[in-house]
Amino acid sequence: MDYSRFLVPQKEANEPYITRILAMRAFQLPNLISLAGGLPNKDVVPIVGCSFTCADGTTLTVDKDEMKKASTYQSTKGNPKTLSWIHKIHAKYHNPPILNDGNPNKRFSTVVTPGCMGAMHLLFRLTVETDDVVLLEEFSFGGTKKNMRLCGGELVGLKMDEQGIRTDDLKDALTRWQQRVSVASGRKLRKPRLLYTVPTGHNPTGVTTSFERKKEIYKIAQEHDLLIIEDDPYFYLQYSEDFVPSYQSLDTDGRVIRLDSMSKLAAPGFRVGWVTGPDAIIREIVAAQTCCSISISSLTELAIMKLFDHWGMDGFHQHINYLRDFYQKLRDRTEQMMHELLTDLIEWKSPEAGLYIWAKLKNNQNSLIFADMEFCEKHDVFVVPGVDFSCDLNNATSYFRICFTYTNQQEEAIKRLRNLVVDINARQ
CATH class of the missing domain: 3.90.1150.10 (Aspartate Aminotransferase, domain 1)
Incomplete structure (x- = not known):
């Protein structure tokens, strides 16, 4: 896929940020001595350890060495161990066809973000600009709509039934987007390139999109070359033994960007989310986070990592x-x-x-x-x-x-x- 057609020009793109690039590269080279990044010395950190008590009574301890590492700036993409856990979860519950694809244009990647809203802020900034039309459910979370409109997007709400977005209305929106945006006032809008959806336990309607409907919508996305943003914080809160598979489980093209969050799995106050999808898009999100110096607290990420280690995959499933x-x-x-x-x-x-x-x-x-x-x-x-x-x-x-x-x-x-x-x- 040509991802350039989904990305909007970034105003700061032509300004080099060598300091940040060198600092991020230094994290990847443990034997390198860096005099580049503006980092304080690890030995002056006043907190030298902490512990977390789980609901089952288990105490998770962070020792002095771990605290030193967590107290300095971290890789914007996320701790490698956290990313490894996320890949295990996605391999088990979604198994994206692009997960192990050797094609560099379809390579699957992940970035940890400050919650789903933090991810959306960066993602819409990269993919939405003035005169863009974005497709989404006719009722959608207010914060999502505000993020899209702040980027200049015009919203076309799609009708829903008990199986999710209606395919007839999606097709209609893809042929009559100009007429369906009443505020356009004669402006020439661009054909939609993005479909944003909350397919499981939809906020606010509670609707879960069926697998058959997802396959129909994915086919339409292929025909019209849409990028699907699958915002799915309620995927693991399905009231059935058998989960309805995700859009990402269908993704043979690398056209699904999936947003997940620990907010509904552990605690909203952690503000930990992650984005999985084609590497070409993830790289742009990482670059945007790097430019803005936006990332989650490394100590919070360490707590989540400890929790994953404590659970293991079996424990994670038991928690779900x-x-x-x-x-x-x-x-x-x-x-x-x-x-x-x-x-x-x-x-x-x-x-x-x-x-x-x-x-x-x-x-x-x-x-x-x-x-x-x-x-x-x-x-x-x-x-x-x-x-x-x-x-x-x-x-x-x-x-x-x-x-x-x-x-x-x-x-x-x-x-x-x-x-x-x-x-x-x-x-x-």
């Missing part, structure tokens, strides 16, 4: 099963209460993965009232109005999002939600 069972129980408790108290007021479909229930008001065409914090505070419960996720901000929607995983007070939460919705209906 634990999360699945735990969150499935919360989903079921939440829906049980909704069936008891809310079926006369709202409708919804049970999610097969992820953290969210996408609900619809039966007696109100606009859920924006949920943005009135003073009104909702009277009932001591918050949900998110659908407009916050809509690609078309001109249209009202009766949908709203419930996150069922954060609280353990499902019964009380749904009682309060019923009172809130009854109050909303009474105000009409």
Whole structure:
């Protein structure tokens, strides 16, 4: 594939950054004595060790030598041991056809990033500019939309059904992108090159794209030469023994860039994400991170690495099963209460993965009232109005999002939600 057509010119590209290049190269040459990088001496680090206690009672210890290494600047791409663990995970759960491809144009690579949002910030900066049209689900996470629009992109939201993005609407968007962007005002927009999607436990709708639908969409992407950005933080939170395979498991061309995160597997505060995909794209992300000096804390990465070492692949899979069972129980408790108290007021479909229930008001065409914090505070419960996720901000929607995983007070939460919705209906 010719990846140059997906990358936008970078303003700083012609300015050399020799200091950073030399410093990064020095990390790869252990016998080299570097006088180039502006690095403090390892022997003056005031913290000489630490330990982490796991939920199972195991203590993970960082000794003095490890702390010295972690306390200086690290390789922007990520610790080699962390990258090795990520490759093991992807080989087991995705097994991308390009993983071991000898073709240098399809070489598979990885970079560790400061969370998925950090990865998106860099990725959209590299692939989206003014007058670009980006395809994504008609309802999408607000931070994602903002990142795209900050880069100058115009968004075309694609309709969804219970299997994910509708292929008929995807085809329509690829032939009528100009007409579907109402804010274009006669500007000449470029044909979409990117399809961004959250295929598992979609935020906010909770929909999981079926494998058959993914194969259809991948074929369309081949026909129209689209790059697929697979943002999949909920992949490991599928409420089934058999996971729906990822887009990356289909990727014979090297056209899928996959975003993963420890936020839903361990803790959002770690801010650890990673991007896997064709080496040509990963190199550009690494270069962008290097120029901005953006990377995760080396101590945080060390903690994650220790956790992977403690788990091993079997332990990682056991942890996934634990999360699945735990969150499935919360989903079921939440829906049980909704069936008891809310079926006369709202409708919804049970999610097969992820953290969210996408609900619809039966007696109100606009859920924006949920943005009135003073009104909702009277009932001591918050949900998110659908407009916050809509690609078309001109249209009202009766949908709203419930996150069922954060609280353990499902019964009380749904009682309060019923009172809130009854109050909303009474105000009409």
